[in-house]
Amino acid sequence: MDELLRQISLLFPDFAKYFSAGFIVFARLLGFIRFAPVLNRKEFNTTVKLSLALLLTLMITPLMTPTSPPSSISPMLLLLLNFAVGAIIGYIAQLIILAIEAGGDMINTQMGLSSAMVMDPTTNSQTSILSRMITLLAICLFIQLGGLYWLFNALLRSFEIFPIYAVNIPLEKIINLDYLIKTTSNVLYVGLQIASPILLATLGQDIILGVISKTAPQVNVFQLSFLFKPVFGAAIMIWILPMLIDVISDFFLSFASIY
Numbered sequence: 001m002d003e004l005l006r007q008i009s010l011l012f013p014d015f016a017k018y019f020s021a022g023f024i025v026f027a028r029l030l031g032f033i034r035f036a037p038v039l040n041r042k043e044f045n046t047t048v049k050l051s052l053a054l055l056l057t058l059m060i061t062p063l064m065t066p067t068s069p070p071s072s073i074s075p076m077l078l079l080l081l082n083f084a085v086g087a088i089i090g091y092i093a094q095l096i097i098l099a100i101e102a103g104g105d106m107i108n109t110q111m112g113l114s115s116a117m118v119m120d121p122t123t124n125s126q127t128s129i130l131s132r133m134i135t136l137l138a139i140c141l142f143i144q145l146g147g148l149y150w151l152f153n154a155l156l157r158s159f160e161i162f163p164i165y166a167v168n169i170p171l172e173k174i175i176n177l178d179y180l181i182k183t184t185s186n187v188l189y190v191g192l193q194i195a196s197p198i199l200l201a202t203l204g205q206d207i208i209l210g211v212i213s214k215t216a217p218q219v220n221v222f223q224l225s226f227l228f229k230p231v232f233g234a235a236i237m238i239w240i241l242p243m244l245i246d247v248i249s250d251f252f253l254s255f256a257s258i259y
Contacts, residue, residue: 020075021066022057024164027079029053029060029155031086036151037097038139040090060156070165078165085162089154093147099187100138100248103194104131110195110202111233130237134194138248145252190251194244201236202229 033039033049069075108128142148192199205228237244 017066017068018061020069021064021164022061023075024078024082025061025064025159026053026057028082028086028158028164029056031083031088032090032151032155033086035087035090035094037090037094037142038148039151040094041139060159064159064164066164073165073167077167081167082164085158086155089158090151093151093154095187096252097135097138097142099190099251100194101127101131101135102187102191104128104134106191106195107131107134107198107233107237110198111230134244137245138252141245141248142252145249147252194247197240198233198236202233205229205232 030053033053039049039052069078105128108130111130209228
């Protein structure tokens with residue numbers, strides 16, 4: 001194997017430069033794919049993700065015209081730093097999807113469907129049915145609006161801001177802190193904005209049922225609420241679905257510049 005690599009390096013003088021740079025680019029892509037929305041879904045098995053990372057590595061590495069790796073820096077340190085940079089970019093994008101998921105959790109709880117939980121293979125945890133449905137809707141809208149293009153554009157820009165052989169991570173350049181703070185603080189705000197029609201409708205229903213329980217104590221209002229809340233909430237969901245799609249789309253477009 002060593003002789004084969006030596007013969008290849010004689011035939012292609014820049015082979016060692018591109019080979020070492022390709023390993024580091026591959027590490028950054030692994031961190032990116034592990035946390036980025038859509039790409040981190042476990043519906044895509046590991047073989048597909050590794051193949052995608054390898055294909056992107058073969059496409060990106062020749063565009064960089066890499067130099068020889070510095071001998072004073074540990075290769076393991078370079079791999080870890082580049083994996084961390086890719087993970088940071090992917091995680092910031094995932095925060096926007098989490099805001100939509102929070103809205104689905106609020107709707108699910110208010111409709112009285114908290115006991116109807118399913119296993120989410122992406123997070124290996126129990127999640128609500130409506131949260132899962134709204135999250136999948138948000139991912140479809142994210143793809144339709146060009147979210148994958150934004151992600152890969154951010155990844156390519158990261159090689160300009162943080163070269164593969166750099167050691168100090170310029171967080172102020174990689175992450176726009178104002179956008180990051182706004183994104184994390186908007187998780188609850190956007191969740192409430194998405195769930196507000198259901199919250200208001202079920203609140204009005206609770207008030208009506210409370211009045212009935214006072215005027216007609218013989219009516220079992222507690223059991224009636226278990227029947228009315230899911231049906232009423234589902235009817236409101238169907239009614240507001242076009243508006244919900246517009247709200248989610250506007251939310252994604254407002255954060256497009258974070259990439």
